[in-house]
Amino acid sequence: MFRRFPIIYSTRHSSTLLSTLDGLTNRTSGDKLLTYSEKFSKLYEKSAPETRKSIFLDLVANFSVNRDALNHAISLYSKNDQMYPEIRTAATATYVKLIQSIGNLPSGVGQVCEMRANVLALLKRETDRNSSASLRHIELALREVLTSWFCIGNLKLERLTWSSPGDILQKVAEYEAVHPVRGLTDFRKRLGPLRRCFYFSHEALPRNPLVMVHVALVEEIADSVQEITKRGEPTGREEDQTTAIYYSITSTQPGLSGIDLGNMLIKRVATQLQKDVPSVKVHSTLSPVPGxxxxxxxxxxxxxxxxxxxxxxxxxxxxxxxxxxxxxxxxxxxxxxxxxxxxxxxxxxxxxxxxxxxxxxxxxxxxxxxxxxxxxxxxxxxxxxxxxxxxxxxxxxxxxxxxxxxxxxxxxxxxxxxxxxxxxxxxxxxxxxxxxxxxxxx
Missing domain, CATH: 3.40.630.150 (Malonyl-CoA decarboxylase, catalytic domain)
Known part of the structure; x- marks a missing residue:
């Protein structure tokens, strides 16, 4: 029997969570797991932001690793080394299975992203060591699941142009954090001659640029961002440019922080530019020094x-x-x-x-x-x-x-x-x- 340890200061929430997920284990069948996911998703959505911390802490307290099952699996492995999958199953916290299943719900991937953003924000403010440890367990589980969902094979590289859908153009302009867009003329220039803007999208988060990069095609490694963003159209022929300057990289989803999308984007764009503009051989950023x-x-x-x-x-x-x-x-x-x-x-x-x-x-x-x-x-x-x-x-x-x-x-x-x-x-x-x-x- 799985042992539960409700957190004493969240009795009401713990009781609600336990009744919502009553019977859930890490061996629950797929169909039943999906039902539990739907129930939890609704509970999370209806909860006030200030109470979600209790939900996360209760998940760790009540739906973590079943120690008895893990010890049994270790005992089996000690007798037969082919039983290592049993250890892996038993060592996986039940809340990990729940998080994975939420991704199968409509808008579930977005909800998991939002959950991780919530946990990361809570961790920055948390002062209690026990609560911090529990939140870190949840954050790690969320990060591992999101990393598997947002691998390079699931991401689509897209180039933003002035012909792109209006809502995408608006989001890219609003999200830009490194060098804020200074109006329509400035934005048109960033998408015009000798300029590129690329972003990653994911089918589970439609019409949402996840991470974007602005690129300038120039003759040598640039040393001034004002030269790149100054008013007026850049001059020169594309085939004469030898260098791609990545002068702005912006992630748009706090919940995907640390998932390495920016790294994958730069390398994908560099590969794409080698095909589109063969004269470009040098790839360099022009980066700020925050802090x-x-x-x-x-x-x-x-x-x-x-x-x-x-x-x-x-x-x-x-x-x-x-x-x-x-x-x-x-x-x-x-x-x-x-x-x-x-x-x-x-x-x-x-x-x-x-x-x-x-x-x-x-x-x-x-x-x-x-x-x-x-x-x-x-x-x-x-x-x-x-x-x-x-x-x-x-x-x-x-x-x-x-x-x-x-x-x-x-x-x-x-x-x-x-x-x-x-x-x-x-x-x-x-x-x-x-x-x-x-x-x-x-």
Whole structure:
């Protein structure tokens, strides 16, 4: 008999959930499982957002792994090693089977996406260790199920053009988060000559772009997003362009965070462009550096996990600016005054350009947690097999770009012949592919 342990502070919800799923086990037949899924789906839909946490916690408490069944399966395996499927079945939590079955319902895949988005939001706010552990179990189950549903074979690559359905065009414009669309003219340009926009769709979420990328076809690796997004049509012939610049990648579904759709999209688009525009041989991003400014401020205040960037090289640079020899404390105080002021003029930033580029290179290449880059964008591209290729001063001179990273942008170059090798080196040995251009900054 499966043992149930209701959570004491959600008695009413636990009782409702137990009555809804009474009799459910991980060996329930497919038809019955679908009936349970329908009941749970309705319960979840009718529940208020603030009560859904209790539903997730009750699922873990009452429909997890049956320990007796698992111990029995282990006993059978110890006598006959051909019985390992029994262990796999017994070790699968009942709520995993339920989640898988929800995907067979109309709009069920969308509901599972919404459930994971809900759990991820709850995890960010949760302070109780036991509740966090239970929510992480649910999040892992949801992520594994969604990963299997949103594999490359189930995704359709689509190119957005001005002839695409109006509702799709509107969604792409509204979802764009990296470089917000500045009106109709700007949007038309992003879909016009020497430009591309691609997105992934999934038949279970019709008319919903899941992740999208904007691409500029240019003659060399770009160092300024303003040059790409400036007013006016780009000039030149498509067959003369040698480089694809991926300057904006946006995921639209919070519930699919971490499923790696962006990685798959970039590689699919690169393959497609090689067919459509054979002259394009180089593939590179022009990426922001979110978090660099607050990280640098924390570092200068001594609150960063990474050692202070104020070393002998930085002290020498500050001393040259001050026209006198300064101490480490004086250099730190000076830099804090400049970088902490959001109204700092560009001339002041230009004066410490060497220091900011030096600090940014350290932030991207050396500042790590568990061997991986702490900057999420860097970690994403390096993990996907890209090379940290170049840092660009005045890469994004918008208010947002200055506020995030003093205008610095980064090129992550994808050498399609080396992405698998680079990815393996990073994920397995924490070795980051980096160009000599960036190394020279260090």
């Amino acid at each position: 660099f400014r607050p990280w640098l401020i924390r570092n200068l205040k001594g609150n960063s996990e990474y050692p202070s960037i104020v070393d002998s090289k930085v002290i020498t640079w500050v001393s040259e600016l001050a026209e006198k020899t300064v101490t480490a404390e004086e250099a730190t105080e000076f830099l804090l005054r400049v970088v902490s002021n959001e109204k700092t003029e560009k001339g002041q930033l230009n004066a410490i350009r060497n220091i900011l580029m030096y600090a940014c290179a350290q932030y991207l290449y050396k500042a790590k947690r568990n061997g991986m880059a702490i900057n999420s964008v860097a970690n994403f591209h390096i993990r996907n097999g890209a090379e940290l290729y170049r840092l660009n001063w005045n890469g994004d001179t918008s208010h947002r770009g200055i506020n995030n990273s003093f205008g610095i942008m980064v090129n992550y170059r994808y050498n399609l012949d080396k992405v698998h090798e680079n990815s393996a080196a990073y994920t397995e040995r924490h070795e980051m592919a980096i160009s000599d251009t960036v190394l020279e900054l260090l």
